[in-house]
Amino acid sequence: MSRTVLAVGGHIGDMDLTAGPTLAKMVDDGDRAIILACTYGERGHPRLSPEEYRTQKVREGEQFAEDIGAQFRVLDYSDGFLPDDDEAANQIADIIRAEKPDIVITHWRNSIHRDHERTAILVERARFLASLPVDSPLGRHGVRQLLHADNWEDAEGFAPDLYVPIPDGAFQRWRTAIQNQAFARGETYGFRYIDYYTAMMSAKGCLAGTDRACGFAVGGSSKFQLAGP
Template sequence: MVERKCIMAVGAHSADMEFSAGATLLKHALNGWEVHIVHLTLGEKGNHQLSPEEYGAQKRRESEAAAEILQAKPHFLPYKDGELTVSDEIACEIAKLIRKLQPQIVITHWRDSIHTDHTATYHLTRRAIFMAANPHFDIDNLPTARWIRFYYAENWEDHENFRPFVYVDISDVFEDWERAFKCFAIGRGEGGFPYWDWYQSQTRIRGIEIGVRYAQAFAVDDWRMRQKRDLL
C-alpha cells in the first residue's frame, strides 16, 4: 500500500503561505503529496481603498486561484485580520483540521514578526500541534495526529532572528509559483509594497547559498538541529 503523504501550511493571512512556501508546496504536490493551505484570516483589512468585506472577497478569490495552480486545497477559518489572539478556541479549530487531515508536515510563520497576527499564528499552530497529539484533548472524537515535523517559512515580515536551516530547490517550479503569486493584486505590485521583488530576490539569494537557481528556506526549532554522530 502506498503511504498517504500530506503537508499543511497555516498562514495568518491569505497570501502569506503562498508567498513564503508556495513553491515548496507545489513541489510536494508534484511528488504525490496532498497539500492544504489554512488561512486563519483573509487579510481583509489590507486595502485602504476597499472595505474589509470587498477586499476579503477579493483575497478569497485570489487564494482560490493561487491554490489551483499550487495544486493545494485552501481552508478559510473565520477569524478577523489584525485581531488574532492566542486562544485555545482558535488552537482547537486548527487542531481539528490537523486531526482530520493527519499531515506529516506543518509549515507556519516564524516567531519574531513585525505583525502580531503572524506571531499569534506561530503560537496557535504550535499549540494546535500539541493538542492534536495528546489523546487527553477530546477534539470531536477525532484520532490523534502525532510525530508532525514542523517548519517555519521565510516571510519578509518575520525576519527578526530567522535562521534558515532547510533549503528546498524550487528552480523547476519557479514559473508556476510566480503565476500563483501574481494571482494576488499585492503580488502584482498593486498596493505599494514590492512583494514579488522581495520574494524573487530572496529565493535567488537562498538559491545561491546552496548552489541552485532558486530556493525557499525554512527555519526549525533549535532542538531539531541536533545531529547524532559517532565521530565528527
Template sequence: MTRTVLAIGAHIGDMDLTAGPTLAKLVLEGANATIIALTPGERGHPRLTPSEYKKQKIAEGEAFATAIGADFIVLDHSDGFLPDTDDVALELATIIREKQPDTLITHWKHSIHRDHEHAARLSERARFLAGLPTEGLGTLDDHPRHSVRTFLHAENWEDMEGFQPTMYVPIPDEAFYRWVSAIRHQAFARGETYGFRYIDYYTALMTTRGCLAGYPRACAFHSNPTPEVTKLAGP
C-alpha cells in the same frame, strides 16, 4: 507513502508567498498540500472596504491553491485581531487531525505583525493538542489523535527578528514557474495595495538562498535538524 503538508498563515497570501514555491514543488512530487489562512486579510487594502476586499482575497486564495494543486481553508477571524486562544488552536488541531499532515509550515515566532506571531503560537499549540488523547472537546474528538513529525517556520520579510535558516529546499523551474503564474493573480503580491513588490522580493530571495545552498533557487526554513527535515529538502 504520500507526504501531506499543512501551511498555516495569518492571512490569505502569507503562505502563498513564503511557502508557495515549496508547496508547488511537493505537489509536483505527489504530496498533498493544504493552505490555511486564519483570517482573510481583509483590512489590507487602502481603497476597498474590508467586506469588499474579503471577497476578493478569498477568491484569490482559492485560485492560488487550485493553480498549484493544493487545498484551501480560510477561517473567519478578523484581520489585525487574530486571537491567541485555545479555541482557535482547537480549530486548527481539528484540521490537523482530519488532514493527518507529516509536515507543518507556519510563520516565524517573532514578527513586526502581531497576527503572524499569534499564528506561529497557535500552530505550535494546535500541534500539541492534536497529539493529545482527548474527550469532550467537540469536533476534535471526531478524528484520531495525530502527531506532526516536522514543524517548519517559513522565511518572511516581516518575520525576520532572530530568524536563522536551518535548511534549504531547492525549487526546480517547474515549481517556480507554477508559483509565479499563480501568485501574480493576487493584487497585493503585485504591489497594488501598498506598493511593496512582493513577487520581485521573494523571487530575488529564492535566488539569494539558492546561491548559499548551491541551487539555482531555494527557499529557507527554520526547524530543528531532524531526518524528516532532510528528506523534505531533498536533492
C-alpha cells in the same frame, strides 16, 4: 510514499507567498498540500472596503491553491484581530487531526505583525493539542516536522537551517499563480513582493548549490539539513 503538508498563515496570501514555491514542488512530487489562513487579511487595501477586499481575498486564495494543485481553507477571523486562545488553537488542532499532515509550515515566532506571531503560537499549541489522547471522533495525530517560513515581516531572530531546492517548473507555476493576488503585485502597499521573494530564492539557491531554494527554520531541534522536506 506521499506526504501531506499543511501551511498555516496569518492572512490569505502569507503562505502562498513564502511557502508557495515549496508547496508547488511537493505537489509535483506527488504530495498533498493544504493552505490554511487564520484571517481573511481584508483590511489591507487602500481603495476597497474590508467587505469588498475580503471577498476578493477569498477568491484569490482559492485560485492560487487551485493553480498549484493545493487545497484552501480559511478560519473566520478578521485581519488584525486573531485571538491567542485555546478556541482558535483547537480549530487548527481539529484540522491537524482530520488531515493528518506529516509537515506543518507556519510563521516564525517573532514578527512586526501580531497576526503572524499569534499564528505561530497557535500552530505550536495546536500541534501539541492534536497529539493528545482526547475524546474526539477525529482521533489524535502527531506532526512529524514543524517548519517556519522565511518572511520579511518575521525576520527578527530568523535563521534558516533547511533549504528546499525549487525546480523551474514549480517556480514558474508559483510565479504565475501569485501574480493573481493584488497585494503580491504591489497594489496595496507598493512593495514589490514577487520580485523580493524571487530574488530571495536566488540568494538561498546560492547557499544550497542550486538555482533557487526556499529557506526554513526547523521547529524544535535545529540540525542543519540541505534537502527538501
